[in-house]
Each structure stands twice: as C-alpha cells, then as structure tokens.
Amino acid sequence: MTDLTRLTAAALSEKLQAGDISSVEVTRAHLNRIAAVDGDLHAFLHVSSAALETAAAVDAKRAAGQTLSALAGVPIAIKDVLCTYDMPSTAGSKILEGWVPPYDATVVRKLREADLVPLGKTNMDEFAMGSSTEHSAYGPTRNPWDLERIPGGSGGGSAAAVAAYETPLALGSDTGGSIRQPAAVTGSVGVKPTYGGVSRYGAIALASSLDQVGPVSRTVLDAALLHDVIGGHDPRDSTSLRDTWPSFAHAARAGKESRSLAGVRVGVVKELNGDGFQAGVHSTFAEALELMAAAGAEIVEVSAPNFEYAVAAYYLILPAEASSNLAKFDSVRFGMRVNPLRGGTVEDVMAATREAGFGPEVKRRIILGTYALSAGYYDAYYGSAQKVRTLIQRDFDAAFQQADVLVSPAAPTTAFKLGEKLNDPLAMYLNDITTIPANLAGIPGMGLPMGIAPEDGLPTGMQIMAPARQDARLYTVGAALEALLEDKWGHTLISRAPDLALAEDFAATEGVV
Ligand code: GLN
Numbered sequence: 001m002t003d004l005t006r007l008t009a010a011a012l013s014e015k016l017q018a019g020d021i022s023s024v025e026v027t028r029a030h031l032n033r034i035a036a037v038d039g040d041l042h043a044f045l046h047v048s049s050a051a052l053e054t055a056a057a058v059d060a061k062r063a064a065g066q067t068l069s070a071l072a073g074v075p076i077a078i079k080d081v082l083c084t085y086d087m088p089s090t091a092g093s094k095i096l097e098g099w100v101p102p103y104d105a106t107v108v109r110k111l112r113e114a115d116l117v118p119l120g121k122t123n124m125d126e127f128a129m130g131s132s133t134e135h136s137a138y139g140p141t142r143n144p145w146d147l148e149r150i151p152g153g154s155g156g157g158s159a160a161a162v163a164a165y166e167t168p169l170a171l172g173s174d175t176g177g178s179i180r181q182p183a184a185v186t187g188s189v190g191v192k193p194t195y196g197g198v199s200r201y202g203a204i205a206l207a208s209s210l211d212q213v214g215p216v217s218r219t220v221l222d223a224a225l226l227h228d229v230i231g232g233h234d235p236r237d238s239t240s241l242r243d244t245w246p247s248f249a250h251a252a253r254a255g256k257e258s259r260s261l262a263g264v265r266v267g268v269v270k271e272l273n274g275d276g277f278q279a280g281v282h283s284t285f286a287e288a289l290e291l292m293a294a295a296g297a298e299i300v301e302v303s304a305p306n307f308e309y310a311v312a313a314y315y316l317i318l319p320a321e322a323s324s325n326l327a328k329f330d331s332v333r334f335g336m337r338v339n340p341l342r343g344g345t346v347e348d349v350m351a352a353t354r355e356a357g358f359g360p361e362v363k364r365r366i367i368l369g370t371y372a373l374s375a376g377y378y379d380a381y382y383g384s385a386q387k388v389r390t391l392i393q394r395d396f397d398a399a400f401q402q403a404d405v406l407v408s409p410a411a412p413t414t415a416f417k418l419g420e421k422l423n424d425p426l427a428m429y430l431n432d433i434t435t436i437p438a439n440l441a442g443i444p445g446m447g448l449p450m451g452i453a454p455e456d457g458l459p460t461g462m463q464i465m466a467p468a469r470q471d472a473r474l475y476t477v478g479a480a481l482e483a484l485l486e487d488k489w490g491h492t493l494i495s496r497a498p499d500l501a502l503a504e505d506f507a508a509t510e511g512v513v
Pocket of ligand 1: 130131206318
C-alpha cells in the first residue's frame with residue numbers, strides 16, 4: 001500500500017474524492033507517523049484526541065453524498081499561536097500552560113468548516129519571538145534533516161511537522177519571517193499572505209501591524225489550496241481586507257502546468273543578497289535564477305536602499321507592539337497565577353506571575369518595547385522606526401515599478417546548530433534580514449526550496465515577494481519555479497530529507513493507533 005504520509009494534500013484530496021482511501025486511514029497514518037518520530041522531533045505540543053473521530057465524521061458525510069471542499073478529510077497541524085476551543089493554546093509560553101480558549105480563531109473555524117482534520121498544535125518560540133524554536137518554554141523542535149539543528153522559527157514546529165511527513169499541511173504565523181524562514185531551512189513551502197488577506201482573529205498577537213497567518217506545506221499547490229480555505233474577509237478583524245480573492249490553487253496549477261516564466265520581470269534585490277550569506281545559499285540562488293532566466297524570466301537587479309535599516313526598525317516596532325499586546329497576561333484574565341511569598345497587592349501578584357510565566361526573550365522585548373515607547377524616547381526610537389517603515393514601503397513601490405516579483409534567498413544561512421545563536425540575540429535577529437521588509441510593507445512573500453548547499457547538504461530557500469494583494473502571482477511564479485527545479489533534479493527537494501533513520505520504527509508502528 002502507498003505510504004499515505006508521503007502524499008501531498010492535492011494527491012490525498014484526489015484519492016479521497018475518488019473513494020480510494022478514507023480520511024480515517026489518512027489520519028491514522030499521520031498519527032502513527034507522529035507517534036514514531038515526534039519523540040525525536042518535538043514538533044507537536046499537543047496531539048488531538050479527536051482527530052480520528054473528526055475523520056470518521058468527514059468520511060460519513062462523503063458516504064452520504066454531501067459535496068465537500070477540496071481539502072475535506074486532509075489532516076492539518078496548527079501552530080500553537082492560534083486559538084482552538086478543543087485544544088490548549090499556549091503560544092509556546094508557560095504563562096498560558098493548559099489554557100483552552102473558549103473559541104476558535106477564524107482560520108481554525110474555516111478549517112473545520114472545510115472539513116480538514118486538525119491533528120494537533122505545533123511548537124513555536126514563545127509568543128512567536130525567535131528564529132529557531134529554541135525559545136519555546138516547552139523545549140526546542142529539531143530539524144528533520146539533522147536532529148542537531150534548528151528547524152527555524154518561530155514556526156519551527158509547523159515546518160518540521162510538514163518536512164517530516166507528520167502532516168501534509170500546517171498553519172503558521174509570520175510577523176518577521178516565521179513562516180518563510182522555517183520553510184527555507186526545512187525544505188518546505190510557506191506563505192505570508194498580504195497583510196489583511198487572512199484573518200488575525202484568534203491569533204494570539206505578537207505585533208498586530210505585522211502579524212499574518214499563512215499556509216505551510218511541501219508543495220506550492222498545497223499551500224495555495226490551504227490559502228484558498230483560510231483567506232478572505234472577516235468582520236471580526238478590523239484590518240481584514242474586503243477584497244474578492246482569486247483562486248490561489250488555480251494560480252498555482254497554471255504555473256505548474258506552463259513551467260514558463262516568459263515575460264515575468266524578476267527583480268533581484270541587491271540589499272537582500274549581500275555579504276555574510278552562506279556560500280551555498282549564494283550558489284543555489286544563482287542557479288535558481290539561471291533556471292528562471294532560461295524559462296523566459298527577465299532578471300533585473302533592483303536596489304532598495306532603506307532595507308539596510310529594516311531589522312533595526314523592526315526591533316523597535318515589534319517590541320513596542322508586543323509590550324502592549326502582552327500586557328493582558330496579568331494573572332487575572334488568562335492562564336497562570338503566582339502568589340508571591342511577600343506582598344499581596346494586585347501588582348505583586350502580576351509581577352510574580354509575569355516573572356515566572358515569561359521567558360528571557362519575552363522579557364527582553366517587553367523591556368525594549370516599553371523603553372522605545374516611553375515619553376522621553378518615543379520620537380527618537382519608535383517615531384523614527386515608523387518613518388523608516390514608510391521609506392521601506394516606498395522602496396518596495398519603486399522596485400515593483402521595475403519588476404513583477406522580487407526575489408532573494410529566504411534566509412541567509414542553512415539551519416544552524418541548536419544552541420549556536422541562543423545566547424546572542426543580535427545574531428538571532430539577523431536571521432530575518434531577508435524576510436522582515438515584507439512584513440514592514442504588508443506585502444505577500446513565499447519561501448520555497450531552491451537547492452541543497454554543497455558544503456553541508458542542507459536545504460536552502462528562495463523568497464518570492466509580490467505587491468500587496470497580488471498573492472496569486474507568488475503561486476504562479478512559485479509553482480513554475482518548483483516544477484522547473486524538480487524537472488532539473490529529477491526529484492523533489494524534500495524527498496532528499498533523511499528519514500530520521502526511523503523508517504524501521506515507522507513500519508513497526510503502522511496500524512498501531
Ligand atoms: N524571528 C522574528 C522575531 O523573532 C520573526 C518572528 C515571527 O515572524 N513571528 O521576531
């Protein structure tokens with residue numbers, strides 16, 4: 001029998017619709033895979049006890065002849081930053097340990113309405129602050145390509161789960177790169193939609209003007225299918241766009257079938273391909289560009305002079321917003337409460353709870369953010385950062401005059417070793433140098449595999465960016481590039497991932513759940 005965990009969501013969808021397989025079989029195969037490999041990976045914080053039941057209900061609907069959505073019966077993992085009424089939602093923090101929200105995030109509600117099968121909640125850096133998932137209060141996730149390495153962050157759990165075939169699909173959130181950078185270092189695909197294109201209602205906020213929820217998958221088409229489910233207007237999110245969106249799956253299929261980039265102006269952002277990037281990132285990026293040119297793309301170099309200040313501006317704006325968003329974790333309304341040994345005022349309880357409940361990176365950013373917002377320094381820090389943000393948006397406007405899409409490596413290096421950057425916040429922050437500008441401008445971006453770095457055998461990722469509201473362009477160009485790369489290699493990149501040396505355990509556990 002085919003190993004159901006190896007199939008893409010699109011292939012599962014076809015087989016489910018044809019009645020060749022049931023959702024219960026598919027779900028069971030993935031639960032078995034989780035049981036076999038997640039002890040090593042730690043991609044999941046919580047595995048749903050309702051998954052098989054949900055799958056059986058979808059099978060029953062299909063058997064009764066109901067018309068179902070394209071992804072009905074397909075399993076999905078959900079980043080723990082998203083509220084789920086039937087599973088704990090901790091955002092990777094001790095302060096929310098065991099907290100079960102009274103409602104679903106809009107994106108989760110949409111998954112359920114489309115009959116996807118939630119498998120569980122995935123690990124993440126605490127409150128999505130980080131690039132390695134080492135800041136999770138529940139311990140790190142490991143990269144399925146090499147268990148001694150990080151899976152990226154903050155959404156390392158979702159990316160690792162997808163790359164290790166624990167799930168075909170996952171949801172992530174991207175405030176400064178947390179979908180695209182984990183995709184790059186795990187050989188998977190991740191999309192940060194246009195700001196406002198996907199609802200943020202029920203996504204535990206990091207920085208509200210930057211956060212976007214988006215799809216994580218092993219192929220561009222799968223990401224598109226999921227984006228079609230989660231996107232669209234939500235009256236519960238005041239920044240939600242009212243646009244009517246085209247079918248992203250249609251856009252991806254068009255790119256995949258044509259394998260052509262004729263007439264597409266591809267802008268290489270000079271400032272996002274600079275010094276300090278790993279040699280194999282440079283070389284695989286250059287090879288991918290050659291392939292794009294051979295497929296008819298017009299490659300142009302564009303300059304975005306203010307991107308140099310993007311990381312600095314982001315690390316003022318993000319902590320400022322985060323310090324405000326995190327003020328609600330006050331021991332009164334959510335989660336943990338610690339009673340101090342001395343003192344008994346409300347302030348004492350709040351202080352003791354926040355001291356015990358927040359990890360060091362969260363505290364660092366709260367201090368940074370409140371400082372940047374304080375009366376004497378507001379203009380010098382937060383105010384200046386907002387001005388830089390405007391300049392970055394203008395750089396994008398100018399660049400998109402010259403190019404239909406912009407490209408860069410999705411991360412400056414391949415996956416680094418656990419512990420390598422943990423005690424060096426600045427080194428950690430610089431991982432997002434390529435992804436942060438898109439969040440500051442609200443434009444959509446995709447991370448997808450572009451090669452394997454010769455020096456370490458690890459995957460590298462390409463970033464494709466499009467103007468706001470032109471998410472469909474990412475899917476067309478991304479799917480074309482993906483198909484061209486696969487034709488060249490004769491295989492998919494993800495199929496090169498070592499199987500965690502767990503193939504035997506996996507066979508042994510098949511049928512256990
Ligand atoms: N790594 C970035 C940060 O630490 C991005 C986080 C994110 O996108 N959630 O802020």
